[in-house]
Amino acid sequence: MPDPGSLKPSLLIGKVPLIGDLMLAPMAGYSDQPFRLICRRLGSAASIIPCILDDGLLYGSRPTADLLRTVPEERPLAIQILSKDEERLAKAAETLIALQPDWVDLNLGCPAKHIAGRGRGAALLNKPSLIERLVHRLVADLPCPVTAKIRLGWDEDSRNYIEIALLLQDAGVAAIAVHGRTASQSFGGQADWDAIAEVRQAVRIPVLANGDVRTPEDIEAIKQATGCKVVLIGRGAIGNPWIFDRRQPTTISWGERVTMIGYHLLEMTKHYGEHNGVRLFRKHLVHYIQGFHGASALRPQLVAADTLEGVMTAINNWQIT
Ligand SMILES: Cc1cc2nc3c(=O)[nH]c(=O)nc-3n(C[C@H](O)[C@H](O)[C@H](O)COP(=O)(O)O)c2cc1C
Numbered sequence: 001m002p003d004p005g006s007l008k009p010s011l012l013i014g015k016v017p018l019i020g021d022l023m024l025a026p027m028a029g030y031s032d033q034p035f036r037l038i039c040r041r042l043g044s045a046a047s048i049i050p051c052i053l054d055d056g057l058l059y060g061s062r063p064t065a066d067l068l069r070t071v072p073e074e075r076p077l078a079i080q081i082l083s084k085d086e087e088r089l090a091k092a093a094e095t096l097i098a099l100q101p102d103w104v105d106l107n108l109g110c111p112a113k114h115i116a117g118r119g120r121g122a123a124l125l126n127k128p129s130l131i132e133r134l135v136h137r138l139v140a141d142l143p144c145p146v147t148a149k150i151r152l153g154w155d156e157d158s159r160n161y162i163e164i165a166l167l168l169q170d171a172g173v174a175a176i177a178v179h180g181r182t183a184s185q186s187f188g189g190q191a192d193w194d195a196i197a198e199v200r201q202a203v204r205i206p207v208l209a210n211g212d213v214r215t216p217e218d219i220e221a222i223k224q225a226t227g228c229k230v231v232l233i234g235r236g237a238i239g240n241p242w243i244f245d246r247r248q249p250t251t252i253s254w255g256e257r258v259t260m261i262g263y264h265l266l267e268m269t270k271h272y273g274e275h276n277g278v279r280l281f282r283k284h285l286v287h288y289i290q291g292f293h294g295a296s297a298l299r300p301q302l303v304a305a306d307t308l309e310g311v312m313t314a315i316n317n318w319q320i321t
Helices: 033-042 054-059 062-067 086-099 121-126 128-141 161-171 193-202 216-226 241-245 254-272 274-289 295-304 308-320
Strands: 011-013 016-018 022-024 047-053 077-082 103-108 146-150 175-179 207-210 230-233
Touching: 022 033, 022 047, 022 241, 033 047, 033 241, 033 254, 047 054, 047 062, 054 062, 054 077, 054 086, 077 086, 086 128, 103 121, 103 128, 121 128, 128 146, 128 161, 146 161, 161 175, 161 193, 175 193, 193 207, 193 216, 207 216, 216 230, 254 274, 254 308, 274 295, 274 308, 295 308
Parallel strands: 022 230, 047 077, 077 103, 103 146, 146 175, 175 207, 207 230
Antiparallel strands: 011 016
16 A cells, blocks of 8 residues: 555646656656656656657657657656747647647757757747747647746846746746756756746746756755755656665666666667667666776677667676676
């Protein structure tokens, strides 16, 4: 029997209860269905499908369809959308409704050139009135809650996070996730947790804290610093999904890592087929073995292996040498 206390929601996204205080952050190229499921089983409170382009939904592209493949065990499930155009967004919303997400998240934080350079993601932080129109449209068209994920502003001279947060709240979003950096910082410097605390104090809706959480101590520290009840973890989960179980990275034995590698790789091959699954798993693999004595000698063998059996043989052989 689960402890009834542990089933108490930490917060509600609209009417969707979140059980647990940690969630895997959306990470294009990493937080796909196999990894989301692993993290969810270890304690991530929900799953977010990252960065779906409105155009991808409109034209039903094959890559988008692959990104949207999911399993019931992942739920609660959010879909994150990228858009800069009300009409396209409205049409994309029709496809979103059919997918029955528990909520939809608007990406207002991606600084990548191919996204922000085309006016989407973090570029929208410079256009508050457009954000307002996009959110109004989504809130009006979708039967589920709408959330937004923001950065602190475009650059040091335009840290407009309070203005944006208030605008989002007024436009009807159910929660805001804040990555404590500006877009121009990319991943440089330290995430500004004090700024996240300012957002939390400025709005009535839930705020999810995000940035630079890698250990169980960091989880408690960011919760303390921001007052947020839920923390999004991105890079700190790559090669370390045990963070959702609040395990110290140093306590994960090599045996546990090998078991996880085998399981994660198997799920990847089931999801993508063996060829693509093995290829796409490599970026996770280097993180799983990082820091282990001799990992740099093992890495080339692993990268050269192009079958599930080849990867596992290389790992198991290495283990016994
Ligand atoms: C490889 C990678 C891909 C990312 N993709 C997305 C994305 O699709 N949508 C999004 O909102 N944020 C994305 N992010 C940002 C993360 O969600 C998160 O805000 C950021 O990494 C800071 O959190 P962390 O310090 O825990 O990694 C991405 C980050 C990384 C490293």
